[in-house]
Amino acid sequence: MWQQTFRVPNLSTSSNIIHRLSKIFQPKHVIPVNAQIKNKEITSKSQRLMLELGIIRQASPGSFHFLPLGLRALEKLIRLVDLEMSRIGAQKVMFPTLTNAKLWESTGRLDDIGPELFRLKDRHQHTYILSPTHEEAAAELLASISQISYKDLPLRLYQTTSKYRDEMKPRFGLMRGRQFMMKDLYTFDTDLETAQETYNEVCESYDNIFKKIGINFVKALGTCGAMGGSLSHEYHYRTDIGEDQLLRCLDCGYSANVQHSGNEKCGNCGNSNNLQINRGIEVGHTFLLGDKYSKPLKAFFLTQENKPNVLQMGSYGLGLSRIIAAAVEVLSSEHEIRWPRILAPYTVVIIPPKEGSKEEPHTLQIPEKLYSLLESAHPLEDNVVLDDRKHMTIGKRLLDARRVGYPYIIVIGTRAKEDPPIFELNDIEENKQLFLNESDLLIYLNNKLK
Ligand SMILES: [Zn+2]
Known part of the structure; x- marks a missing residue:
């Protein structure tokens, strides 16, 4: 009498929506080292990192x-x-x-x-x-x-x-x-x-x-x-x-x-x-x-x-x-969160050039196009986020992305002006930096995530 079929639903509801870091509620919370010693409520590294980085x-x-x-x-x-x-x-x-x-x-x-x-x-x-x-x-x-x-x-x-x-x-x-x-x-x-x-x-x-x-x-x-x-x-x-x-x-x-x-x-x-x-x-x-x-x-x-x-x-x-x-x-290390890849809040973050930089006018269409391309790859569906906080330098956003622990960070930097554009991929798990065109980037990520 309880033999109903059981289907795992796809919880993704956001196929047309771009996940943008500027819109994500992630209140950062700097906890000074002295305060950590005094503050008896912070008793583990994971607790401190997750509080500092707006995870909990x-x-x-x-x-x-x-x-x-x-x-x-x-x-x-x-x-x-x-x-x-x-x-x-x-x-x-x-x-x-x-x-x-x-x-x-x-x-x-x-x-x-x-x-x-x-x-x-x-x-x-x-x-x-x-x-x-x-x-x-x-x-x-x-x-x-x-x-x-x-x-x-x-x-x-x-x-x-x-x-x-x-x-x-x-x-x-x-x-x-x-x-x-x-x-x-x-x-x-x-x-x-x-x-x-x-x-x-x-x-x-x-x-x-x-x-x-x-x-x-x-x-x-x-x-x-x-x-x-x-x-x-x-x-x-x-x-x-x-x-x-x-x-x-x-x-x-x-x-x-x-x-x-x-x-x-x-x-x-x-x-x-x-x-x-x-x-x-x-x-x-x-x-x-x-x-x-x-x-x-x-x-x-x-x-x-x-x-x-x-x-x-x-x-x-x-x-x-x-x-x-x-x-x-x-x-995790003392300063950077690491997630099991399968549980990272997003698998990939894309960092476009800073507002007003010399790269920006040449790469205006690229971030959202790259975003859609990656999201269309099955293992990345609903798993890409765009760091559109363009008032921040690339360096600062890269540091932030490393701390939050996204497994793959794609930087749209100087070489994105080339034809075809070349992207900088930071593979955090392997501690590797690669320069790849769009299709090689997709092949690399597909291979990693299959
Ligand atoms: Zn034994």
Whole structure:
């Protein structure tokens, strides 16, 4: 009954519109070095760079505005996740942010998670929580439907929404906030064996997502903790500000979270010498839950014999806003943001000559023509921005483009007066500068982005 077709929509609505930097809301915010030391709220490089360059803006401790460039990066990540989720037949839904506290009472988590939950009362004195996760809500949804048959399973439902946690000490910007974006998937199977198959399939899908983002990640065996269940894995990025310690066995490749396992020995092969400890930040987590939530909330299905049986669940999270911040943290220098290429707010920026320069009169038609040409190339559709702040020198705009981290910067400089015009392409990832005519430029970018 839920077998509707699922199509990934093309979110691009701007095919005839030129993205112009002069029109993009990107309030820069210079944070003097002294102030950074005094300002205890700035606790990571990625947070500082994203604030300075107008990617995000702090609203209150642990909660942030996503400004246009930051939101573009986040939306790109969501599209990437949507595509992978559709490949495993997961359907996108949206659970309400408010969850009745009674549901959390019945699974025992109201007390387990305790002070980290945001609680509120409505005018009738009913208690609700601002959900940090939705296992209860998902199980309750299934419990409320009486006619689910084994034929409707497996069922996989996910959402990409804001989650809430009353952090004692919000820090590292988007990495440990009180409001954050998560993708959370809940799966329902008839028995543990098929739930395990689902688990493996989702893990493979997560591997694909992290491979596409392109940053080295560690997949470690986790413990189930307050979430419960029988099997869990954590996905981490390695970074010095990471709050988890990951043990890696160099003999067999096994990884585990030291805080949880408390072990100085490989949990797989027993080796205790050839071990490495790295700091990591958790960016994804998978849980095989079994009936921990479905049983108390009475989420049942009807078997082939028409008998009610408890659903076997899995829960799978990706910290979307955290992935963005952690990626920036891992890739950036102290002064320049670097994005995973697939998540950069725009892939290409075009910098035309300064107003009143000797190049300007010879190149008036070129920037918009080049813009349209690049946008028409499939991988660059909706991914080019024109830096039309022509009151600024080329040098200043080039510096700015490097700081914001566009992967490819095209300068329309002196050689654009030649026939045919020659453009300066700065390939930031490869740290290369090339001089190319229009068609070679297109070939180069197409090759890079295919
Ligand atoms: Zn080992």
